[in-house]
Amino acid sequence: MGLFWRRKKDEFVSLRLNEPAAKVEETQPAPAPPPPPPEPEKPRAETTTEPQVAPTRTPFATSVLGLNLSIEELQAQEAALEQEFSARFRRAVAATRDSLSERLDILFAGRKQIDEELLDQLEEVLIAADIGVTTTLEILETVRRGIARKQINDLDALKLAIKTELLNILKASERAGVASETSVPENVAPYVMMIVGVNGVGKTTTIGKLAQRFKAEGNDVLICAADTFRAAASDQLAIWAERTGVPLIQQKQGTDPAAVLFDSLKAAKARGSEVLIVDTAGRLHTKSNLMAELEKMKRVAAREVEGAPHETLLVVDAVTGQNGLEQARQFLKVAGVTGIVLTKLDGTAKGGIAVAIAKELNLPIRYAGIGEKVDDLVVFDPQQYVNGLFGN
Ligand SMILES: Nc1nc2c(ncn2[C@@H]2O[C@H](COP(=O)(O)OP(=O)(O)OP(=O)(O)O)[C@@H](O)[C@H]2O)c(=O)[nH]1
Ligand SMILES: [Mg+2]
Numbered sequence: 001m002g003l004f005w006r007r008k009k010d011e012f013v014s015l016r017l018n019e020p021a022a023k024v025e026e027t028q029p030a031p032a033p034p035p036p037p038p039e040p041e042k043p044r045a046e047t048t049t050e051p052q053v054a055p056t057r058t059p060f061a062t063s064v065l066g067l068n069l070s071i072e073e074l075q076a077q078e079a080a081l082e083q084e085f086s087a088r089f090r091r092a093v094a095a096t097r098d099s100l101s102e103r104l105d106i107l108f109a110g111r112k113q114i115d116e117e118l119l120d121q122l123e124e125v126l127i128a129a130d131i132g133v134t135t136t137l138e139i140l141e142t143v144r145r146g147i148a149r150k151q152i153n154d155l156d157a158l159k160l161a162i163k164t165e166l167l168n169i170l171k172a173s174e175r176a177g178v179a180s181e182t183s184v185p186e187n188v189a190p191y192v193m194m195i196v197g198v199n200g201v202g203k204t205t206t207i208g209k210l211a212q213r214f215k216a217e218g219n220d221v222l223i224c225a226a227d228t229f230r231a232a233a234s235d236q237l238a239i240w241a242e243r244t245g246v247p248l249i250q251q252k253q254g255t256d257p258a259a260v261l262f263d264s265l266k267a268a269k270a271r272g273s274e275v276l277i278v279d280t281a282g283r284l285h286t287k288s289n290l291m292a293e294l295e296k297m298k299r300v301a302a303r304e305v306e307g308a309p310h311e312t313l314l315v316v317d318a319v320t321g322q323n324g325l326e327q328a329r330q331f332l333k334v335a336g337v338t339g340i341v342l343t344k345l346d347g348t349a350k351g352g353i354a355v356a357i358a359k360e361l362n363l364p365i366r367y368a369g370i371g372e373k374v375d376d377l378v379v380f381d382p383q384q385y386v387n388g389l390f391g392n
Helices: 009-015 021-027 071-092 094-108 116-128 133-148 155-175 203-216 231-244 257-271 287-304 318-335 353-361 382-390
Strands: 191-196 221-225 275-279 311-317 339-343 365-369 377-379
Touching: 071 094, 071 377, 071 382, 094 116, 094 382, 116 133, 116 155, 133 155, 133 353, 155 353, 155 382, 191 203, 191 287, 191 318, 203 221, 203 231, 203 275, 203 311, 203 339, 203 365, 203 377, 221 231, 221 257, 257 275, 257 287, 287 318, 311 318, 311 353, 311 365, 318 339, 318 353, 339 353, 353 365
Parallel strands: 191 275, 191 311, 221 275, 311 339, 339 365
Antiparallel strands: 365 377
């Protein structure tokens, strides 16, 4: 699971606090020590003698960016964090797993053979997990082909085939949209992310979580409060900005969102910000207003920063299931969405919606929200998700 966003590989090292001791010494040569006095010959030890480089330590005891750590220590820390995130992700899909596994167990109990009746019931189980009708039918078609070719002969093989098919669907969607920020050259700044979606899905919360994450990675982050429709929207975002220590550009209610975005782009360029995250309204007087507004914002962004917005993330609430999917489709038409953030995965037993979304919207799921707290956001990893659903 890629845990870190646009990891600034050796850039923290610009302060040269993070390099192995030997290299640091190279750049600041110390005067050569006087030669040691001759010693009497000692019997030679059998094993060897490469001088050991002392573990790197800097005078700084703690550092958010890990400036005080060696590359090895950072890697160990990253691995530990990945494990923790993966455990939390598994807990977030636990309700879906329990429901899906339980149904499959009941379905498979006492059976040895795969017959049409079993396949019909399997169809129901998958649909109940919100995997979606179209997707379920496609999975079953693949399964039937496997049975006909004698590649699927028992229940284990059947389960494996379903898992593989789910994974293939999720992976196929990574070929569309923007599956990773690393596809944009690192010298592009600010990297502009627009966050769109209907009201209440978790846009503002997701922005707070993203801001925290990018900042912790050493990026200079700026937030743009372009939801000027509701007075409370900007206040709510201000709370997140303060909590994460990220500056916010806002204006009074009713200001043209494109104007707030314009100011934010200017400010981001002036400050040398690396990431600009843009909050947008979930509702307006009419839907066509909202869509026209999003289009205008995109034009303004493109005029000010080459290629911007680099990502337009559509936030979808997992709890709303198929309804959410329908609402999402309306955004796709105009907003030029490049990826999905699936929120509230922790609050549903129908987490199969992730597969329906990836398949039917043909967009990669970039992040998953797994709670209300600032660090309750994980990079969505298809393999981990599928393993999570089937309990291994
Ligand atoms: N359990 C859970 N709750 C979440 C998650 N993400 C957001 N929420 C909650 O969902 C509610 C709505 O979140 P907001 O961030 O205000 O949603 P929004 O899309 O900005 O809403 P509008 O500004 O009204 O369009 C809040 O109570 C959040 O705490 C999540 O991943 N898990
Ligand atoms: Mg909001």
